[in-house]
Amino acid sequence: MSFFSRLKHYLKYFRADNIVNDVEFIRKHLVPDAAPWKLLGYSFGGFCGVTYLSFAPQGLKQVFLTGGIPPIKDGCTVETVYKACIDPIVLQNEKYYKRYPQDIQIIRDVVIHLAEPEGGGVRVPLPSGGILTPRGFTGLGASAGFERLKEWDPVIVPGSMKQISYYFLNCFERWLSFDTNPLYALLHESIYCQGAASQWAAHRVPVAAAVYYEDMFVNFNVTIEMSKEIGGIRLWVTNEYMHSGLGDGATHVLDHLMGLLNGKKPLF
Incomplete structure (x- = not known):
């Protein structure tokens, strides 16, 4: 078997079904009496849930999903x-520019500066040796990265030859790098490739899900449509948080989801 064939086979162990197999093994061997437990799933963790x-x-007693109902x-596709x-x-970018209108010109200047090498100018190297391109830079707009510009100023170093600061280049590379998360780069698209829908058992397991109205990564409309396939699911639809709601407001999110299942929160 070639190296790539072995690698492809190995990556199968990171699919949702195999993750469930691993978690079930842990439950059966470590939980007293192999009792069912509560599951919290965020993003792809929700897909696994x-x-x-x-x-x-x-193996489940209760399930809490945050920004993680899969479109299957x-x-x-x-x-x-x-x-x-x-x-x-697009909506989140428009909202960003309304909050920080002064950044419109800054970002435009950076894109123009990065586009100049295409006409024979000097390229802008990244610390690791790659090249910062206009497309790569504007990719920040697809990951809430422009919000970090507030921490990265200055971008174009004032009073000197036009150049982008090393500090920004270093932060940019760390923000979008897959070096520490290689599986994300390899398997991200595959999480949407479901061979066939399974037979839901949600009518036997209480499920509560936080659905973020302005989620950029798990689409709201697709999520609402998919939730109809999970019998008895209780939804909390909110625009208080984005996709990272569990990290930004864990106490509030978990309290609300648990309240939905324990009868302490209204179902609307």
């Missing part, structure tokens, strides 16, 4: 997911 509901519902209905995410990304 829905897989868990299908493959091993007997018929016809929902990677392409349709990406297309559905375009409008939310």
